Amino acid sequence: MTAFRSGFAAVVGRPNVGKSTLVNRIVGTKVSITSPRPNTTRSQVRGVLDRPDAQVVFVDTPGLHKPRTALGARMNESASSSLDDVDVVVAMVEATGPVGIGDRMVLSQSVRRVRSSAETEPALMVVVNKIDRVGANSVLTQLASVAEAVDSVEPAGGPPVPAEYFPVSAANGDGVAELVESIVTRLPEGPRYYPEGMVTDVAEAFWVADLVREELLRRVEDELPHSIACRVTEWEWPRVRCEILVERPSQKGIVIGRGGNVLKEVGTAVRRQMPDGAFLELFVRVERHWQQRDDALDRLGL
Ligand code: GDP
Ligand code: MG
Numbered sequence: 001m002t003a004f005r006s007g008f009a010a011v012v013g014r015p016n017v018g019k020s021t022l023v024n025r026i027v028g029t030k031v032s033i034t035s036p037r038p039n040t041t042r043s044q045v046r047g048v049l050d051r052p053d054a055q056v057v058f059v060d061t062p063g064l065h066k067p068r069t070a071l072g073a074r075m076n077e078s079a080s081s082s083l084d085d086v087d088v089v090v091a092m093v094e095a096t097g098p099v100g101i102g103d104r105m106v107l108s109q110s111v112r113r114v115r116s117s118a119e120t121e122p123a124l125m126v127v128v129n130k131i132d133r134v135g136a137n138s139v140l141t142q143l144a145s146v147a148e149a150v151d152s153v154e155p156a157g158g159p160p161v162p163a164e165y166f167p168v169s170a171a172n173g174d175g176v177a178e179l180v181e182s183i184v185t186r187l188p189e190g191p192r193y194y195p196e197g198m199v200t201d202v203a204e205a206f207w208v209a210d211l212v213r214e215e216l217l218r219r220v221e222d223e224l225p226h227s228i229a230c231r232v233t234e235w236e237w238p239r240v241r242c243e244i245l246v247e248r249p250s251q252k253g254i255v256i257g258r259g260g261n262v263l264k265e266v267g268t269a270v271r272r273q274m275p276d277g278a279f280l281e282l283f284v285r286v287e288r289h290w291q292q293r294d295d296a297l298d299r300l301g302l
Pocket of ligand 1: 017018020172
């Protein structure tokens with residue numbers, strides 16, 4: 001009989017490279033919301049892959065980016081600290097464009113993390129995602145550029161970084177099984193960290209607030225997303241009350257919609273994804289500059 005393996009894998013990468021899509025695909029359930037807009041994932045979300053022979057806890061992180069607001073700075077901290085104490089670092093870039101400054105920052109942080117570990121060195125898996133959008137030749141070129149970027153992380157000239165490379169499509173699943181197998185073989189022997197069958201440790205309230213935000217993002221125009229925050233203020237099953245914060249009175253009208261239609265649609269869509277019988281109340285509140293204010297961020301749990 002082979003031993004049970006378990007451990008943690010952090011998924012890092014620039015905003016929008018497909019981290020949440022990958023974690024959702026691997027775990028098989030929607031544990032993290034995805035969106036074509038960057039910075040959809042605001043705090044760490046864990047997805048658990050539970051198999052007869054192994055358990056992998058994936059830590060899906062907000063994308064690393066240049067912070068412009070207090071919220072942005074906290075998101076970066078959260079993403080960087082997720083690299084501590086993991087067994088595997090999954091560093092993700094896209095196949096669809098050149099390896100940019102943001103990607104290099106992610107790669108060098110990942111390489112440094114692997115090099116700096118005193119005892120057990122985490123494995124570094126470099127993922128080139130969205131291969132469904134480019135031809136086979138571009139995938140090869142991109143793999144070469146990414147490897148070049150990994151090998152040139154300062155200080156250069158040391159022992160080569162033991163990274164493995166995976167071309168994948170998180171969207172259609174190509175290459176994902178190979179990645180998962182490699183992750184599992186690199187985990188130490190250990191117990192299940194989460195009960196069998198549990199897919200996420202995100203508190204239900206956060207999950208519902210995130211669903212509300214996701215459904216809203218689908219229905220509003222471009223400037224709004226970064227101004228919206230959602231928070232469950234009461235959870236007395238089956239009654240759940242969720243507050244939607246916006247920054248300006250004009251945004252409030254947009255979120256509510258003509259005759260309340262946007263809010264109604266959002267409520268219906270979210271309820272459909274919640275356990276049966278939920279009674280969901282949505283409220284919109286204007287809170288100026290919440291992204292800049294620490295007290296507001298504390299209350300939102302960001
Ligand atoms: P994150 O910010 O890194 O978590 O990125 P998301 O998982 O939210 O994905 C960002 C966008 O890229 C979404 O619109 C996804 O549908 C899209 N996406 C993710 N993975 C793939 C992929 O493999 N192929 C394609 N074509 N699109 C993808
Ligand atoms: Mg995400």
